[in-house]
Amino acid sequence: MQQFAKAEDYTKQMWRPWKSGDVYAPHDLSGAEQKKWKTGRTAPQTDAFDVLGINPINEYKNYTMMSEFMTEMGRIKHSKLTGLRPVNQRKIAKAIRRAIGLGLMPSVHRHPLVVKNSSPTRFSS
Template sequence: MPPRLSFLPAVTAPSALLRRLARPLSTSPALSQSKPNSAFDILTLDERPAPGNNAERVQNLVRGGKFAQSEAQLARKRFELQQLRERKTSDDYMKQMPRKWRTGDVYAPHDMNPHQLARWKKRTAPKHDVTDLLSLNPLDMYKVCCLSSIGSRKRRKADNDQNFSMISEYMTSFGQIKNSRDTGLRPRNQRRMAKAIRRVIGMGIHPSVHFHPEIIMKRLQGGQKW
């Protein structure tokens, strides 16, 4: 006698298949996924944003601004030092040049010959007395004169006639009085100038071994080199 088969499994099998196919289209809430394991955390460590990334980004921006500012200051200092070196080199060359060129002077290459330039190095003595041309008294170049009016009791004070630049012009850098062949003064005016120089040094109102401080200050303000 042949075996009897149950009809119930044949009916329930299609229903299970239909449930399995309809599950992805279901509107029921999905179950929570399982958390990744430690191996997955290690592999995705570089991909995840690090905590406090915004704060570090702000700090990096601040550091970059300070670094750029310091670099700009260093570049400015280097540029200023380079300008000072170039200016010093130019001034050194100008000091070695015996002939002083002016705007509009016409010269030929022959004028740059060392023998021609040596002719300009020689200083010629003045041929005229400056004090006579300007009607000056060398003894009045360092003091304040008190003039009295003739025939009256009133007295008036003249302006300060201290002329330190003129005193320095007739002195050497060692405080010595220049000779008359270098100054071009007459014997009488040469004696007056020598007396004025000795007096200002003795009174302590003019240094004997360097320029007057007022002259030094004016030359420094004018940007002149020594």
């Protein structure tokens, strides 16, 4: 029983999510190294749409705002990257899909470097 309590106490002190098969060195278990993992995961505390009082669905015509929530390749960013709460993340995704459906935003965005490195005959008409 004491060993179980001791193991439980150690797992509470570790901030890094260890998985089976992970390789680690003894210094990875030190307090300073564990502190890096604790401070490394900071999520935004406030949602931008809640602060501004904006409904994301109504902003489907605002290309500048919609492009902030998309990657260079045209995919919708994850909520971990946007910092939006789930309700607003779904609304912004719906607004982006609506803008793409109406033709206000490109459905597939080609990054200039991707177009430059591709074969020139492929995109010529």
